[in-house]
Amino acid sequence: MRNQIFAQVESTTGYRIRVSGPVDITLFPSLDLVAEDVGIAQPASGSDAEFATAKTLKFGLMLRGLLDGKMRVTDLTLLDPVIAVPKTQAKAAPAAQPGAVPGAADNAPVGGGDATSVADKLKNLTLDKLVIENGTVILPPSGDTPGKRIERLNLEAALPAYDQPLSFDVAAVVDGKAMQANGSISNFGQFLEGAPARVALTVDAPDTLDAKASMSGTATYQNDILTLSQFSAKSGDKTLSGTAVYQDGTATLSPFTATAGRDTFAGKAIYKDNIVTVSPLRANVRGTLLSGSVRANLANKVPYVEAALAAKTLDVNALTGTAKSKPSSGAGGGGGGNGKSGGAASSAWSNAKIDFSPLKLLNGKFSISAEQLIYDQIKISPVTVQAVLNGGKLNATLSKFNLYNGTGNATIVVDASGKTPAQRVQLTLAKFDARPLLMDAAGFERLEGRGTVSLDLNAYGASQRAIVSALGGKANLEFTDGAIRGVNIAQMMRNLGTGIVEGWQGGEREKTDFASLGASFTVAKGNATTKDLHLIGPLVRMSGTGTVNLPAKHLNFRVDPQLVASLEGQGGKKDLSGLGVPVMIVGPWAKPKIYPDIKGILENPAAAYERFKAFGDGVAKLPGLEKIDKTGALKNVIKDGKVDKDALMDGIGGLLGGSQPQAAPAPAPQATVEPDAAPKAKRTKKSKTAKKKSKKDLQKDAAEEAAKQLLDSFLGN
Incomplete structure (x- = not known):
């Protein structure tokens, strides 16, 4: 009887059942079969290899209705099954043979992909309960990458009648992440015949999704092509809508529209062999409009992403959710007449931890170009950023960018692969307008002219204060044909004897013109030291040495401004003898004290x-x-x-x-009293x-x- 039953199953479904363990059969009031150590193969595929095994197979069938050709399966249960899903093969539709009888293909194996034959069989079949307990499903491999494993699978499904909904409830662990799902497909039998059907799905994946996801739409299945049209999906504040097509192992989503909060995305996406390609892509991310393409390989634990994006304006502040720092209200880094320091200069470095962990979530290559890039108050235009991210190490370059009428190149390296993140910045910037750049970058408006800067700095740490305290390297700054606003060095020298000066000397209209102003710095542990601070201007020369304590935002300089007998500016000599008084500049850089080095003069x-x-x-x-x-x-x-x-x-x-x-005037000699x-x-x-x-x-x-x-x-x- 067992052999006859299994032969009938193979004849009906095309699947061969192997039973190596004991079999229990009950005939009344229903046919119930329990078999141990079961294997299932599909001979029609050309191989006798089993694609599914189970520790226990339970099968229940109502005897009533069998004589009328009606089959009611009361129970189909698999305990501890292991199922390797065979890779689908694209097949050309067979040519019609002369004299072929319609419906002759009804006896073709179900695994052959003929949904019509399955639908015909379902007309005489009802399934009260399909159960899988503690199952393992192995998906088809992709190239040299093994297929993903679905483990601890628990499934319960039912199909009360041919034209009734197929419902299911499933729980599993996918790639080590737990998930649960339930859903339904209306008029399932007609759906297999090619008629449209409403589908609904709810997914709860706390390790992957921030909130439960739900999806609904209309599905059709014809010629081995599954189409999901006019669908919409939602998870928290994220939505996805469009039309999806699945054929020959390839899923296409076109067109689609997605939202995440107030951010929107649209375009065409293709998924095949663990690779997602989105091209074209249009996005509005926090007010920044982006267009381009993205390709992500999801085969490995850390995805590999290649992206090429372009924007008219790339607002880094908006993209990262960072508020712009407030520029100084006229005082800049020098304090000013009102005695109030600038916003950027007076605030302390933050101890808040900077999260570098996102650098470990992706590997890949990125190219971003924009007509204008805004970072804090700084504006760069145009700019192209090329970045490589691998194992938590980011290497980004900005080539030939324009910044405040100057040109520059920059390289930024952030290494978050170790316990303590490390950073390095290399920058060259030539012939930029100093005053607008310094105002936007640091709220400092006291310096004007054309600037040239070169930096090669490195640091480590996970907060602003830690990074600044560990800063090391070299920096060179040179400004030409400009002026120091709010201070007249020559006049300041004349008035130095009036006492210690609080903040910059002079009013808003005061200026010290110069042909050249610059210095080179050696930076170690956050302290920038110079021995060649210099200024050359008409009737004024200045040299100096000192240190900028970056962590404390503190200055300690001794400068020697001199009145010289020369009208030369540009090209003027630095070694002209002149009349001068050494000056000390000491204190917080937002409001330093400037006073004469009287001791040095009297020596x-x-x-x-x-x-x-x-x-x-x-x-x-x-x-x-x-x-x-x-x-x-x-x-x-x-x-x-x-x-x-x-x-x-x-x-x-x-x-x-x-x-x-x-x-x-000399005092007059004391007069003596004499006659008039x-x-x-x-x-x-x-x-x-x-x-x-x-x-x-x-x-x-x-x-x-x-x-x-x-x-x-x-x-x-």
Whole structure:
């Protein structure tokens, strides 16, 4: 009886059943069969290899109705089955043979893909319950990649009648992730004949989806092609709608529209052999419009993605959800007249952990181009970013980009493969407009001119403070044909003796023009040190050394500004002797204290005096002095080819925006009381002689007296 039953199953379905264990058969009131150690093969496929095995097979069949050709299966249960799904093969439709009888293909094996024959058999079949317990399903391989495994599969399905819905409820673990699903297909038998049917599906996959997903639509199955049209799916705030087609192992989604929150995506997607290709792709991500293509290989645990995207404006702030820093309200990094520091300069570095883990979620190559890129307050246009991501290491390059009328190249490396993330930035930027860039980057508006910058910096850490504290490398900065706004260095030198200066000296209209301003820095553990800070401008030279403590945002500089007897700007010499006072710049960079290094002057006052004399001799040789002396303050300095020291003293004061204090007159000798008449004449004569003598003495000692007055003024008397 067992052999007859299995032979009938093979004849009806095309599947051969092997039973190696015991078989229990009950005939009344229904036919019930329990078999141990069962295997199933499909001889029609050309192989006797079993594609399914089970520890136990249970089969129940109502005897009533069998004589009428009606088969009611009350129970079909597989315990601990292992099912290897055979790979589907595309087959051409066979040509019709002359004299062929319609319906002759009804006896073709079900596995042959003839849905009509299956539908015909279902007309006389009902299935009360199909159960799989603790099953394993192995999907077809893709190339050299083994097929995915579905484990701990528990399935329960039912088909009450041919024109009734097929319903199912399934739970399984896919790639180590648990999921549950239930759904239905209306009028299932007619669906197999090619009629459209409504389908519904609900999926709960907490390891993959943020919320339960539901899908509904209309499906048709004809000529081995499954089409799902006008479907819509939803999971939380994410939606997907469109038309999907599955044929010969390839799923095509075209057109489709997807949303994730307020972000939208549209285009065409194809899935085959674990590879998803989306081309073309159109997206609106947080207000940024993107277009291009994406290709993802999902065969491995870490997907490999290749993407080429373009945008008109690429707003990194919007894409990352990072708020723009507030630029300074006019004070910039230098404090300003209101004594308030700029926003970017005054805030402390954050200790908040930066999440670099997304770099480990993907591998691949990325190309992004934009007419304009916005990062924080900085604007770059145009820009092309080429990036490679592998094993948590990101290598990105920006080639030949334009930035504030300058051109540059940059390389950014972030290595998150180890325990502590490491970073490196290499940047060259030439001939950019300094003031708008510094305003947008740091809220600093005190510097104008054309800038050239080169950076090669490295760091490690997972927060702003950690990265800045570990910063090392080199940096070079050079600015030409510009000015320092809000400060007049020459005037500041004249007034240095008034005491410690809080913040930058001068008002908004003050300027120190320069032909060149720059420095090179060596950076170690967040401290940037320079020994060649320099400024060259008309009548002003400056050199200096110092350190910028980046973690503390603190300055410690000693600079030596000098008034020099030269109108040369661009190309001017750095080693001209001049009249100067060393200046200390110390404190937080948002509001440093600037004060004269009096100690340094007093250590060698003779040198200061000699520099003054050289300065006076140099002024006599200046050509075109009227170019800078618009006030006429120096017009009387040179007389008969010689320098009038008194006029020079007053002229320098006028040139720098004020008059120098005059020497206090010598106190008159104490008078004696004498009669009014005689003594009066005597005093008058004596007075004339003294006046004559004083004039002669002043002419003789003019240089020394003028030097004393000027030094007294500089040193605050």
